[in-house]
Amino acid sequence: xxxxxxxxxxxxxxxxxxxxxxxxxxxxxxxxxxxxxxxxxxxxxxxxxxxxxxxxxxxxxxxxxxxxxxxxxxxxxxxxxxxxxxxxxxxxxxxxxxxxxxxxxxxxxxxxxxxxxxxxxxxxxxxxxxxxxxxxxxxxxxxxxxxxxxxxxxxxxxxxxxxxxxxxxxxxxxxxxxxxxxxxxxxxxxxxxxxxxxxxxxxxxxxxxxxxxxxxxxxxxxxxxxxxxxxxxxxxxxx
Amino acid sequence: xxxxxxxxxxxxxxxxxxxxxxxxxxxxxxxxxxxxxxxxxxxxxxxxxxxxxxxxxxxxxxxxxxxxxxxxxx
Numbered sequence: 001x002x003x004x005x006x007x008x009x010x011x012x013x014x015x016x017x018x019x020x021x022x023x024x025x026x027x028x029x030x031x032x033x034x035x036x037x038x039x040x041x042x043x044x045x046x047x048x049x050x051x052x053x054x055x056x057x058x059x060x061x062x063x064x065x066x067x068x069x070x071x072x073x074x075x076x077x078x079x080x081x082x083x084x085x086x087x088x089x090x091x092x093x094x095x096x097x098x099x100x101x102x103x104x105x106x107x108x109x110x111x112x113x114x115x116x117x118x119x120x121x122x123x124x125x126x127x128x129x130x131x132x133x134x135x136x137x138x139x140x141x142x143x144x145x146x147x148x149x150x151x152x153x154x155x156x157x158x159x160x161x162x163x164x165x166x167x168x169x170x171x172x173x174x175x176x177x178x179x180x181x182x183x184x185x186x187x188x189x190x191x192x193x194x195x196x197x198x199x200x201x202x203x204x205x206x207x208x209x210x211x212x213x214x215x216x217x218x219x220x221x222x223x224x225x226x227x228x229x230x231x232x233x234x235x236x237x238x239x
Numbered sequence: 240x241x242x243x244x245x246x247x248x249x250x251x252x253x254x255x256x257x258x259x260x261x262x263x264x265x266x267x268x269x270x271x272x273x274x275x276x277x278x279x280x281x282x283x284x285x286x287x288x289x290x291x292x293x294x295x296x297x298x299x300x301x302x303x304x305x306x307x308x309x310x311x312x313x
Contacts, residue, residue, distance in 0.1 A: 002267040005274065006284035007255040014254070014283075059281070201253035205278055209247060212277050221244060230250045237243040237262070237270075 011132035011201050013059030013172045018129075018191040026187050030088045031125050031174070034099070036110045038082040044075060051105035053098065060131060060171040066094045074127075076171045084111070085127075124180070128165070128190070130173040130197055135204065136165060139197045158189050206231055245270065247278070255280055258288070 008014055016029060038044040045055040045062065053064050055075070062075040071094060073086045086095055099111050130136045133152060140147040140156055147156040153166035153173070161180040167173045180186045213220065213235050221234040241261040248256040257274050259267045271282055 002262050002264070002288055003259045003271070004286050004288055005255075005257045005259075005271060005282050007257060007274070007278060007280040007282050009253055009255065009278065009280045011279070012253045198253040199251055202249050202251055205249050205253070205255065205280070208279060209249075209277055216273065216277065218245070228251065230248055233247045233249070235245045235247070237245060 008059070009201050009205050010170075011130075011135055011204065012198065013129050013131055015059065015127050015172060016129055016194075018187075018194040022191075023184055023187050026126065027183065029127055031127065032086045032088055033078070033125075034084045034086065034095075035078075035081045035112045036084060037108075037112065038110060041077070041082070044082050047102060047106045047110070048075075051098075051101040053101070060169065064098075066090065066098055076168055078168045124177045124183075126175050126177065126190075128173045128175050129194055130165070131167075131170060132201075133167060133173070135200055136173065136197060139193060139200055142196065143193060158186065161186050163190075202231070206233070209233060245274065247274075 017025065036044070038047070041062070048055040048064055053066075055062050055064050057063075058074070063072055064075065065072045071090065073084060073090065073095075075082055075084055077083070084098075103110050133154070137147055137149070137154055140154070145156045145158065147154040147165075150164070150166075153164060155162060155164045157163075162178040163186070164176045164178070165173045166176070175190065177183070177186055210220065210233070217238045218235040219238070221236050223231065223233045225231055243262050244260040246258045246260060250256075255278060257278070259270045259274075262270060271285065274280070275282060
């Protein structure tokens with residue numbers, strides 16, 4: 001072999017670790033949004049880098065580290081407005097330092113708010129790993145609930161709660177949770193959806209690969225389903 | 240000549256590991272784009288394997304040999 005790759009299907013992002021043991025992490029991923037006046041992605045990336053931070057494309061968004069590897073946030077274009085999306089668990093100091101640095105690098109007020117206001121911006125909106133609306137719709141239907149399309153998003157009822165999935169461009173979906181007396185049960189439900197969605201992604205990737213390999217002058221040498229339900233396909237490349 | 244192959248490992252959590260086998264040196268890099276298109280996926284990490292370095296080293300040695308031969312002819 002000569003090169004080894006780790007890849008993530010475009011239908012998916014690996015932002016969140018769901019599962020029963022990660023409820024606290026999920027709650028802390030609750031988001032605070034700070035809109036900016038950046039006009040373009042290029043202007044955003046240049047200014048953020050000038051301010052001394054990174055700005056790398058990441059699963060349909062732009063990722064910026066606040067400090068070290070563990071503290072980061074995402075920029076997303078929401079309804080045409082470039083918006084910084086912070087986790088509510090992130091330190092207010094770090095966020096305010098970033099906002100000041102970016103304003104200084106831009107030479108103007110980039111953030112609409114003068115200062116970070118987590119209390120007023122707080123909403124029960126969470127990130128998800130889903131990027132493919134059709135696949136998400138199908139997964140929700142297979143769960144026995146009837147999602148209703150709303151533009152590029154969809155809404156569904158789970159027990160007493162209303163879940164609204166919304167997406168901007170090819171960014172990952174966010175989910176807004178309304179009327180959730182028991183946030184933990186919503187989380188457990190979303191964990192199951194996450195697991196099933198990923199299984200659907202595996203199936204879609206497998207089918208696409210087999211269908212497209214022939215068109216690329218490749219033949220299937222072998223295929224095997226492993227104990228962990230992963231699939232290994234070996235393709236011959238014809239010279 | 241060894242068989243050129245692509246080995247794709249698709250996990251239930253959607254992640255993919257892919258290996259290009261038997262393609263010498265930098266030519267294996269051409270297959271990154273091919274794999275991304277085949278799988279509708281984005282590469283998040285890549286690493287050369289020992290074969291890349293062996294074949295690349297052989298390529299460099301061959302280039303040096305050719306250069307030496309050309310210089311000798313002059």
